[in-house]
Amino acid sequence: MKILDRKFYADDTILTAQKLLGKLIVKNEKYGKVTSGVIVETEAYVGQYDEACHAFNKTTGRSRFLYPEGGVSYVYFIYGNYYCFNVVTEREGIGAAVLIRAVEPVDGTEIMKRRRKNAAKPEDLTNGPAKFCMAFGIGREHNQLDLTASESTIRIYDTGRKNFDIMQSKRIGIVKSAELPFRYFIKDNAYVTKHKLNTNAIKLIKKI
């Protein structure tokens, strides 16, 4: 498998959010083990005209990490309890990123189960942005990682997975710019976040 390179992330944020579906995210664990999963749900945060983006019209203590060149991680803390993991996109100076909302577990599921005691079923391990971070053990120390480097703790690979439909909907849990349809997910995948928006979603792309 091949690691996604800088060029992949330099693309338009909305396209990158779609292209990340079906890709494999891998994190190194102790004793040579890894946790990994296929990305099945993403959201785009584009900065310029998107008020929900942390970088909209400003640079703050945390949002300064949204401006490096694409392919770097952006991890932030939310609701007093949870972490969310993003991938910075486009070129240096543009504050935009893709939020990883859900993955389908591949390797290290026993580690994920240990970290996700509340998960009754396998699909509860990683079907949500903060659940994914809990299952993978992602925290502040994983901010600003270069995801294109083979020695990085977290990397994203091209799997060659195909034959799936991409669905589009409004984003979940935001108030500002809530009308923008920048959420993307793989149709009929059991590991996608459960939400009423799923049924109203628009069919977008057929992958070959």
Added chain:
DNA sequence: TAAAAGATCCGCT
């Protein structure tokens, strides 16, 4: 210095 809001999860209905 203080106050309000927040890219969520979980338990209960």
Added chain:
DNA sequence: GCGGATCTTTTAA
């Protein structure tokens, strides 16, 4: 489907 928990980050004064 709905509301509470919980505390960091941001913004305003």
